[in-house]
Amino acid sequence: MSKMRILVGVKRVIDYGVKVRVRADKSGVEMENVKMSINPFCEIAMEEAMRLKEGGHAAEVVAVSIGPEKAVDTLRHAMAMGADRAVHVLAETEGMVPLQVAKLLVAVAQKESPGLIILGKQAIDGDCNQTGQMLSALLGWPQATFASKMTVADGGAKAEVVREVDGGLETVGLRLPAVVTTDLRLNEPRYATLPNIMKAKKKKVDKLTPADLGVDLAPRVKQLLVEEPPKRKAGVKVTSVDELFDKLANEAKAF
Template sequence: MKVLVAIKRVIDYNVKIRVKSDGSGVETQNVKFSMNPFDEIAVEEAVRLKEAGKAAEVVVVSVGPAACSETLRTALAMGADRGVLVQSDDEVQPLAVAKVLKALAAKEAPGLIILGKQAIDDDSNQTGQMLAALLGQPQGTFASKLEIGADAVTVTREVDGGLETVSLKLPAVVTTDLRLNEPRYASLPNIMKAKKKPIDTVSPADLGVDVSPRLVTLKVEEPPKRSAGIKVADVAALVDKLKNEAKVI
């Protein structure tokens, strides 16, 4: 079985985000980028499936600028076999990514597609669900446990009420949650080996996909600074302030 894993290059989670002075977006110049943490979990799970003999090949794909090849190399160093870069210097929104992945799935014919449940830059949490709908395949979102059978995958999902277990007939789409696994660190020998692994570069046009944005960002602004807390004498004073000042009750 072939496993296809989608990964995204995002601003590193340790970086303090700064909004551009013109409010058109966030500052990306001279900022450290890394693989989206949820996608690291997806790569780790795919590599574990291969190590357990449940998968024959792990293919990682990223959609974005040429710099995404560095992120693909990180995934290859973790144990993926080869990469595909769908190069686009324009903004690529979740629906467009799902269409690109659908086109790649038609070429690669994977038995399982794994994605992070969301990216930490836009927090859209949409691509996996859209991809499953476009492919007409079953989906298991927010996975905290994965078990592969002969022709099905059992997914334990994290939901508001606790845990839910679903059985999906393969091929299927799975999105990963934080508690699925702990991603490994790539060793130096594997980093060196990853430099020799193949990365194919294609464009959205090569796949017959239009990635033109459908949504327009009007303005980006920082949240208001949190004001200092105050002490109240008793419960009555607290209720009064919540009701008349904060207006939350």
């Protein structure tokens, strides 16, 4: 069996070290002049794809991102990690829901014919954890979510994924092609070195639009308001169990 192509989704998000601020008009979160970076779970997905290629299981790794012009920086990061080329779907993602993202990825997958699609389990901005599952359903492919270990066997025909569940670990077997979403403990992403960053600038990025892919992005959900969570009151110390019960009963109204 010939070696497969792996498609990896990567998303441009507000850097995890930045304190997110709500816009003054409460229409969303502040995106201007804010440090952006690759979603950490997507970086783990890219690392796993590179390990599979280096292990002889894949011939090509293709990064795909949906976003504005500046999302090309995220794709360059993925290519600096080792992706062979990239697909950039030009679209404004603010207000886009996971189902729309999944439909765009389906269209890209139909063009690229990958043997495996790897995504981060969720993006740290919306925390939806839905795109991988929806993509699997739309493609009619098997899925394994929350992967903490992954192996490919039978010449790329099968995969075994250890996934994290509430009760511990679950091992599932998949026939490829399939969709896998990555958890934190799957691997530690490699550092993108300066020479590789320079090489990434010469790698190919195919630009597409939702119209090119035949996907309708008309909004299905209207966002009315975005507010910060209410600030919590400072805690207090009590000197006895009786005082604790008194405060729980009369101040906190816990019982």
